[in-house]
Amino acid sequence: MEFSKKTFKLNTGARIPAVGFGTWQAAPGEAGRAMQTAIRAGYRHVDCAPLYWNEKEIGLALTEVLKETAIPRSELFITTKLWSSQHSQVEPALRKSLQDLHLDYVDLYLMHWPVSLPPNDASAPNFGKEDRTAEMEKLLDTGLVKAIGVANCSTINLEKLLMTARIVPAVNQTELHPLLPQDKLSQYCKAKGIHQTAFGPLGGKGSTLHTHPMVLDIAEKNKGTSGQVLLSWGSTWAIFRLDETEIAKLDRLAKTEGRRFNRPNWRTTIFHDDDKSVG
Numbered sequence: 703m704e705f706s707k708k709t710f711k712l713n714t715g716a717r718i719p720a721v722g723f724g725t726w727q728a729a730p731g732e733a734g735r736a737m738q739t740a741i742r743a744g745y746r747h748v749d750c751a752p753l754y755w756n757e758k759e760i761g762l763a764l765t766e767v768l769k770e771t772a773i774p775r776s777e778l779f780i781t782t783k784l785w786s787s788q789h790s791q792v793e794p795a796l797r798k799s800l801q802d803l804h805l806d807y808v809d810l811y812l813m814h815w816p817v818s819l820p821p822n823d824a825s826a827p828n829f830g831k832e833d834r835t836a837e838m839e840k841l842l843d844t845g846l847v848k849a850i851g852v853a854n855c856s857t858i859n860l861e862k863l864l865m866t867a868r869i870v871p872a873v874n875q876t877e878l879h880p881l882l883p884q885d886k887l888s889q890y891c892k893a894k895g896i897h898q899t900a901f902g903p904l905g906g907k908g909s910t911l912h913t914h915p916m917v918l919d920i921a922e923k924n925k926g927t928s929g930q931v932l933l934s935w936g937s938t939w940a941i942f943r944l945d946e947t948e949i950a951k952l953d954r955l956a957k958t959e960g961r962r963f964n965r966p967n968w969r970t971t972i973f974h975d976d977d978k979s980v981g
């Protein structure tokens with residue numbers, strides 16, 4: 703089956719395409735063009751965020767490419783996120799992203815980090831006291847989002863959230879690749895019906911995972927690229943089906959070369975599930 707047709711079912715009943723196109727860190731002018739190329743190549747899932755500082759560019763490029771290809775909006779799955787300094791302005795932040803992206807709704811709205819930062823606007827209300835989970839849940843009644851979720855949450859963050867949540871998040875988007883398999887978190891999410899999406903599936907910025915000799919060897923055997931191997935490890939079948947020996951070899955990497963690449967210092971513990979094997 704073509705990669706773009708492969709999907710996972712969310713706890714809302716909607717389907718999320720297994721492979722998404724990330725929009726972080728592309729240079730201005732490149733992000734929109736790259737996303738258009740991805741859509742023409744078959745991608746139907748685009749991951750955005752106001753923190754990537756390119757939602758306006760993505761919005762313009764998206765409008766153009768949908769017109770050119772006549773792909774209906776309903777065929778796309780668009781995610782964006784609530785930035786940490788906007789936790790006291792959840793709906794206005796979403797409306798700004800929708801305006802920039804030229805969309806009436808997003809398929810998924812994620813809380814970007816389980817950390818609140820002071821708002822840029824000093825007059826913003828109730829910083830630190832807001833119940834951001836309840837505010838996120840209210841969005842489901844507005845029609846502006848089809849699903850809500852979180853990102854960068856550990857089992858402990860999720861446990862805390864689920865104590866007060868009315869709605870189980872549809873997704874937890876976290877760093878996830880063979881050097882950071884996050885087995886404990888993955889099992890927890892599965893048990894709670896939360897879909898775990900991998901960001902940085904090739905390891906993220908600074909990663910050398912896609913040049914690892916073992917990954918290159920598996921790529922050669924499958925007549926593919928190292929990027930395709932890493933995406934196929936994550937979902938086991940996104941691009942091609944790795945055999946059990948190949949998966950076991952990739953799984954062993956974390957034991958000796960475990961590493962988290964995206965590790966901002968929030969001055970509070972975020973990554974509760976990392977043990978000593980994670981460098």
Ligand SMILES: NC(=O)c1ccc[n+]([C@@H]2O[C@H](COP(=O)([O-])OP(=O)(O)OC[C@H]3O[C@@H](n4cnc5c(N)ncnc54)[C@H](OP(=O)(O)O)[C@@H]3O)[C@@H](O)[C@H]2O)c1
Pocket residue numbers: 723724725726727749750814853854875876900901902903904905906907908909912927928929964
């Ligand atoms: N929720 C969050 O907090 C969060 C955090 C990070 C990322 N994300 C999302 O996840 C997306 C992907 O993350 P990412 O870009 O950091 O990591 P990635 O997809 O793992 O890419 C990591 C690096 O791999 C290289 N690369 C990319 N495609 C390649 C390919 N086909 N073959 C060989 N090398 C390749 C690139 O290096 P070069 O630049 O050297 O080519 C890139 O910097 C982001 O765009 C964003 O949408 C979300």
